[in-house]
Amino acid sequence: MALEIPQPETLPVAAPTRPGVGLASIALVLVSVAFSIAGQLTLRSAMDRVGFIGRAEVSAPLTTASRVAKEPLLWIGLFLFGVSAIFWLVVLSRVPLSVAYPFVGLSYILIVAFSRFILDEGVPLLRWVGVIVVAAGIVIVGLSFRRVSGI
Secondary structure, X not given: OOOOOOOHHHOOOXXXXXXXXXXXXXXXXXXXXXXXXXXXXHHHHHHHHHOOOOHHHHOOHHHHHHHHHOOHHHHHHHHHHHHHHHHHHHHHHHXXXXXXXXXXXXXXXXXXXXXXXXXXXXXXXXXXHHHHHHHHHHHHHHHHHHHHHOO
């Protein structure tokens, strides 16, 4: 009985492996979320400067678009969103979506807090209850992350 050696092209090819989800990947998620939050707050400030867009403005879309486009904070906010998206793409190349996306919930928590304490918006009690529920969900995801990654 002769020893048969398979040809290289018949050997199964192992799927490329991703490195484990580490603290650097979670840091990238948090950086992406931070840029997204900064973008939201900046866009809100831009629209505060532009003012209310009502029925009259909607009927004159070019005039309204021109007025909005002249607001520098609008462009800064969009830039911040773009930076967030770049970080998010790196995150998606490293972290399972089921781990990364729940961390976006941090933006819901922080946006409500910043809206209340920085933008001085009214936040009703029921919305705070929702924020607590989102926070609890993030904690649960975090605990499941620790079980899988060992961190």
